[in-house]
Amino acid sequence: MSPYALALLATAAPETAPKADFLTLLYVLMLATFTGLLVIRNVSRLLHTPLMSLTNAISAIAVVGSIVLAGGEDTFTKVLGTVAVIASMTNIVSGFLLTDRMLKMFKKREPAKS
Amino acid sequence: MNLYTNIFADIVAGVSADPHAAVHTVKEIIYLISAMLFVLSLMWMNHPSTARRGVFAGVIAMLAAIGGTLLLPEISSYTWIIVAMVIGSAIGAPLAMVPLTAVPQRTALSHAFGGLAAGLVGASEYYLWITQHHEKITAFGTGALVTEVILGFLTFTGSLMAAGKLMEIIPTRPITYKGQNAINLSLLSVAILAGVGLVCAPYQWVLFPIIIVLALTFGIMLIIPIGGADMPTVIALLNAYAGLSAVAMGFVLDNKLLIAAGALDGSSGLILSIIMCKAMNRSFANVLFGGFGQVRVSAGEAEQRTVKSATAEDAAQIMEAARTVVVIPGYGMAVAQAQHRVRELYDALTKRGVEVKFAVHPVAGRMPGHMNVLLAEAEIPYDKLIEMEAINPELPEADVALVLGANDVVNPAARHDKSSPIFGMPIIDADKAKTVFVVKRSMNPGFAGIENELFYGDNTLMLFGDAKAMLTSIVQALKE
Numbered sequence: 001m002s003p004y005a006l007a008l009l010a011t012a013a014p015e016t017a018p019k020a021d022f023l024t025l026l027y028v029l030m031l032a033t034f035t036g037l038l039v040i041r042n043v044s045r046l047l048h049t050p051l052m053s054l055t056n057a058i059s060a061i062a063v064v065g066s067i068v069l070a071g072g073e074d075t076f077t078k079v080l081g082t083v084a085v086i087a088s089m090t091n092i093v094s095g096f097l098l099t100d101r102m103l104k105m106f107k108k109r110e111p112a113k114s
Numbered sequence: 115m116n117l118y119t120n121i122f123a124d125i126v127a128g129v130s131a132d133p134h135a136a137v138h139t140v141k142e143i144i145y146l147i148s149a150m151l152f153v154l155s156l157m158w159m160n161h162p163s164t165a166r167r168g169v170f171a172g173v174i175a176m177l178a179a180i181g182g183t184l185l186l187p188e189i190s191s192y193t194w195i196i197v198a199m200v201i202g203s204a205i206g207a208p209l210a211m212v213p214l215t216a217v218p219q220r221t222a223l224s225h226a227f228g229g230l231a232a233g234l235v236g237a238s239e240y241y242l243w244i245t246q247h248h249e250k251i252t253a254f255g256t257g258a259l260v261t262e263v264i265l266g267f268l269t270f271t272g273s274l275m276a277a278g279k280l281m282e283i284i285p286t287r288p289i290t291y292k293g294q295n296a297i298n299l300s301l302l303s304v305a306i307l308a309g310v311g312l313v314c315a316p317y318q319w320v321l322f323p324i325i326i327v328l329a330l331t332f333g334i335m336l337i338i339p340i341g342g343a344d345m346p347t348v349i350a351l352l353n354a355y356a357g358l359s360a361v362a363m364g365f366v367l368d369n370k371l372l373i374a375a376g377a378l379d380g381s382s383g384l385i386l387s388i389i390m391c392k393a394m395n396r397s398f399a400n401v402l403f404g405g406f407g408q409v410r411v412s413a414g415e416a417e418q419r420t421v422k423s424a425t426a427e428d429a430a431q432i433m434e435a436a437r438t439v440v441v442i443p444g445y446g447m448a449v450a451q452a453q454h455r456v457r458e459l460y461d462a463l464t465k466r467g468v469e470v471k472f473a474v475h476p477v478a479g480r481m482p483g484h485m486n487v488l489l490a491e492a493e494i495p496y497d498k499l500i501e502m503e504a505i506n507p508e509l510p511e512a513d514v515a516l517v518l519g520a521n522d523v524v525n526p527a528a529r530h531d532k533s534s535p536i537f538g539m540p541i542i543d544a545d546k547a548k549t550v551f552v553v554k555r556s557m558n559p560g561f562a563g564i565e566n567e568l569f570y571g572d573n574t575l576m577l578f579g580d581a582k583a584m585l586t587s588i589v590q591a592l593k594e
């Protein structure tokens with residue numbers, strides 16, 4: 001195996017990797033926060049309500065953690081995980097649909113007069 | 115070239131050697147792409163012309179992430195996952211169809227769901243750690259888990275309270291009592307202390323339900339003292355909390371995508387909170403530490419001042435003769451469901467060659483950007499929706515300012531009256547227009563209980579009545 005592929009597998013696969021590298025996670029947090037701050041600052045104020053419903057849907061990415069629990073072996077965590085999947089899925093579906101519904105309403109020109 | 119084929123060969127070799135590790139690699143690559151798409155999704159939100167592409171990118175990112183997760187070998191059965199997804203979609207789809215006036219409460223509910231998911235995942239992980247995966251228990255991990263659970267559950271009840279207030283199930287006026295901040299802070303402190311205790315002694319599981327109950331209680335107590343007019347700030351803040359709880363979950367699960375997406379959500383909530391704070395002239399610390407619990411003192415001197423009132427016909431006449439009319443909408447417009455009548459007025463005036471613009475204050479409405487969405491729904495072109503900073507220099511030139519359900523955001527006292535609770539808050543300079551019309555039901559002071567001196571201005575004419583009915587009469591008079 002080339003060192004590149006080894007490194008790839010090592011960082012990606014928990015089974016083969018050493019204990020979670022918290023510094024790496026903190027790096028991700030730091031970079032994502034700055035990215036977020038810079039990107040969101042440029043969002044038009046017109047769109048702050050759709051922005052909020054879009055980020056609702058995006059932060060429902062918690063669904064990936066819930067799925068693993070809902071599909072697991074343990075009954076107790078299966079139940080909690082299932083409720084968590086329901087909650088996240090609600091946010092995903094309503095968040096994206098509502099955002100799109102609102103964005104469709106923003107028109108620059110007058111709609112054609114009938 | 116050779117290098118890439120080598121990597122490819124290695125991955126293939128890796129797949130045959132250890133299929134589980136390979137699936138995780140594939141999942142991580144999918145997560146990486148998904149994180150990138152989330153960033154793009156928010157980038158495209160910077161302008162209405164690209165925003166829908168942003169939603170599309172977000173949907174793809176989410177589907178990819180879910181798909182990548184479903185591949186994982188840890189998942190032994192799909193039954194409950196599928197059932198939960200169907201139920202969630204069935205709840206979510208109607209929630210997306212609420213009237214736009216109800217979007218603030220939907221958003222609050224959505225933060226509650228996000229907080230609940232984070233709290234439940236945290237509780238499950240803790241249970242799994244102390245019963246099976248003892249090796250996962252580290253000080254850092256437990257700390258992240260406690261943070262996740264506290265943030266998740268306080269966001270859950272806090273957002274439910276906010277939603278209740280917005281739906282007016284719970285009284286919207288601030289509920290305050292003596293020592294409120296002290297009680298709230300001690301609730302939070304005890305929860306954090308219990309959390310620190312759990313980090314030191316992870317198997318003292320008794321602490322765990324205590325933390326949950328304290329966080330749930332704190333969430334309720336935090337929102338109880340907040341009034342309806344402060345909801346935009348609170349919703350933005352809860353948005354940030356929901357994002358942060360997802361970040362903490364990412365640390366617990368060792369999941370970089372969760373951290374990235376949570377951080378994007380958290381920073382969005384943070385920026386919106388800061389914008390809201392600035393627009394209300396509050397410091398961020400003031401909002402964070404429950405300073406918004408303070409009851410605003412209403413102006414005590416009940417001096418009898420006279421107001422001038424006018425009829426719809428008068429208003430129609432003056433507006434017809436105007437070159438520019440600036441409409442200043444507020445929450446009252448949403449309550450009266452008057453945005454479509456506004457559109458009719460816009461049409462009638464535009465047809466007569468009057469230029470109509472809309473001045474949108476950042477905190478008008480019950481959530482950030484609320485007015486823009488309502489006016490967009492009424493098919494007002496978005497280039498007519500002008501931000502406060504841009505419209506203020508134009509107001510002295512405007513012939514008419516029509517204040518529609520807005521109150522504090524046009525109160526000139528904010529500029530000069532140091533004793534006013536809203537002193538220093540940036541306002542829309544409606545009073546500088548040549549003629550000001552204020553549509554209002556009665557002379558009762560607005561929600562915050564502050565006298566509005568705009569109503570007594572020499573150039574102000576009050577139009578008493580329901581916003582919707584008043585606009586209908588004005589449009590009627592214009593047509594005659």
